[in-house]
Amino acid sequence: MIRxxxxxxxxxxxxxxxxxxxxxxxxxVLLNDGLPILIDCGxxxxxxxxxxxxxxxxxxxAPEVVILTHSELPHAxxxxxxxxxxxxxxxxxxxxMLPYIEITPQVPLANISTAHAGALLTPAGRPLQFVxxxxxxxxxxxxxxxxxxxxxxxxxxxxxxxxxxxxxxxGDELPGGVSVAQFRGHHQTAFHYLxxxxxxxxxxxxxALFARHDVRVLAPIHGNAIRxxxxxxxxRLQQAVAEIRAAGVHA
Amino acid sequence: xxxxVFGEGLERVAVRAITPDIxxxxxxxxxxxxxxxxxxxxxxxxxxxxxxxxxxxxxFSAFLIRDEKTLMIDTxxxxxxxxxxxAVEHVLGDQPLDYIWISHIELPHAxxxxxxxxxxxxxxxxxxxxxxxxxxxxxxxxxxxxxGEVFTLGKHALEVVAPLFVDHGLSQWAFERTxxxxxxxxxxxxxxxxxxxxxxxxxxxxxxGGYTAALHADDIAVNAWYxxxxxxxxxxxxxxxxxxxxxDRYQPRILAPSHGNVIRGDVMGYLPxxxxxxxxxxxx
Numbered sequence: 001m002i003r004x005x006x007x008x009x010x011x012x013x014x015x016x017x018x019x020x021x022x023x024x025x026x027x028x029v030l031l032n033d034g035l036p037i038l039i040d041c042g043x044x045x046x047x048x049x050x051x052x053x054x055x056x057x058x059x060x061x062a063p064e065v066v067i068l069t070h071s072e073l074p075h076a077x078x079x080x081x082x083x084x085x086x087x088x089x090x091x092x093x094x095x096x097m098l099p100y101i102e103i104t105p106q107v108p109l110a111n112i113s114t115a116h117a118g119a120l121l122t123p124a125g126r127p128l129q130f131v132x133x134x135x136x137x138x139x140x141x142x143x144x145x146x147x148x149x150x151x152x153x154x155x156x157x158x159x160x161x162x163x164x165x166x167x168x169x170x171g172d173e174l175p176g177g178v179s180v181a182q183f184r185g186h187h188q189t190a191f192h193y194l195x196x197x198x199x200x201x202x203x204x205x206x207x208a209l210f211a212r213h214d215v216r217v218l219a220p221i222h223g224n225a226i227r228x229x230x231x232x233x234x235x236r237l238q239q240a241v242a243e244i245r246a247a248g249v250h251a
Numbered sequence: 252x253x254x255x256v257f258g259e260g261l262e263r264v265a266v267r268a269i270t271p272d273i274x275x276x277x278x279x280x281x282x283x284x285x286x287x288x289x290x291x292x293x294x295x296x297x298x299x300x301x302x303x304x305x306x307x308x309x310x311f312s313a314f315l316i317r318d319e320k321t322l323m324i325d326t327x328x329x330x331x332x333x334x335x336x337x338a339v340e341h342v343l344g345d346q347p348l349d350y351i352w353i354s355h356i357e358l359p360h361a362x363x364x365x366x367x368x369x370x371x372x373x374x375x376x377x378x379x380x381x382x383x384x385x386x387x388x389x390x391x392x393x394x395x396x397x398x399g400e401v402f403t404l405g406k407h408a409l410e411v412v413a414p415l416f417v418d419h420g421l422s423q424w425a426f427e428r429t430x431x432x433x434x435x436x437x438x439x440x441x442x443x444x445x446x447x448x449x450x451x452x453x454x455x456x457x458x459x460g461g462y463t464a465a466l467h468a469d470d471i472a473v474n475a476w477y478x479x480x481x482x483x484x485x486x487x488x489x490x491x492x493x494x495x496x497x498x499d500r501y502q503p504r505i506l507a508p509s510h511g512n513v514i515r516g517d518v519m520g521y522l523p524x525x526x527x528x529x530x531x532x533x534x535x
Contacts, residue, residue: 072419201484
């Protein structure tokens, strides 16, 4: 399902049943004045739907760049298909990633470049800030901040499950926004190491990141975009991190 | 069994016996490593301590247990798929593969699972409990296991171990009770130098050739810093206490990480060095 988020940024969403409700797997699209950029490209099990909606949204234009938040299959599973469909597409991954072994061999290594955290790059002419991902489920995870729209593409961070009834709602459209319990449910599984993390230290780094960037939209891959009350959502995620820690290292 | 190497460069895979029935199936780059890992140390926050110091390489390993039943721990990555299959066939001959046991679902660990399943259709995927979307990761129908579950293969028995240090949320380690082999996935691994002929060596062979405890502790730290960037938010005493408890419980005699040279003796003797490396990683 395609939804417009802000300015030229859209989400293409697929949903899966989960114990906690419904889990989203998203692809974000920046139309970028005719030079489209994809943030992740979805799971291979959703290939047909994603390709259909991508074709509709891009209106016959080829994507210039796919930026991967990380290389797991729910994020990169369609990369080989996209590379076959649009052979000129370039791929940007974190410089901590090893493309030769972490990216599907169907993408020529010459088409893959790396970005280091802190870099301001202009893929397809769009200034994008590459950000150290505070919540990594791979060493090569990265977040991407779009200064033009204020969207922070945050990979598996800020993910949440929702109910079938609410599945089409943006996070800010849920009553009260995304709750602590929703964030806790996702993060305690996706980031199992949070049981080791001392919340005060982690949360201080989280505060510093949001002080550096004027984030106006949170764009997780496993949850619809969150377009309002960013401070409230950050605070609820921080509370979730504290609760995961409180459950204990051996939880 | 000597080391047998299939292919070369980015695709090469080696197979070597750790015990008569446990095999190390591993890829590393060898001469091609210098280009890929040129910046391995220069990206560190304390790069001055390391820059220019060694040209290193980084293996990606699977482990194959051959018994009445057979079990493969992890699968390697798609780029090495053809040679990984050759290595497995080289070990198993006509014997089928019964279990494809996945530590976690990144491509270098699980990326050849579908290809192995095609080659050995009766093999069962095994993955960590807690996951409910394994189909997204190409592991549809995986049998889910919890820590403590044991796979009896004949004279070997593989126990699922709750992992201490992980990147992906759904991860598992393993302990093979007969050999005393502890498999720790992304944790506790060294680096090696192709120019010193260290590819596919066991760690004791590297030590005999001059690889020192100081280098080993440095490598543990550097790799942990890369692998587990969250360590900077942890308490080193708590981390080391957990390592002590793990080693105390299992008393491993072989240490088999995914990305290091296998330690096949005096594993308990490496415990202080491993903890020192972890403390250093946390302080980076």
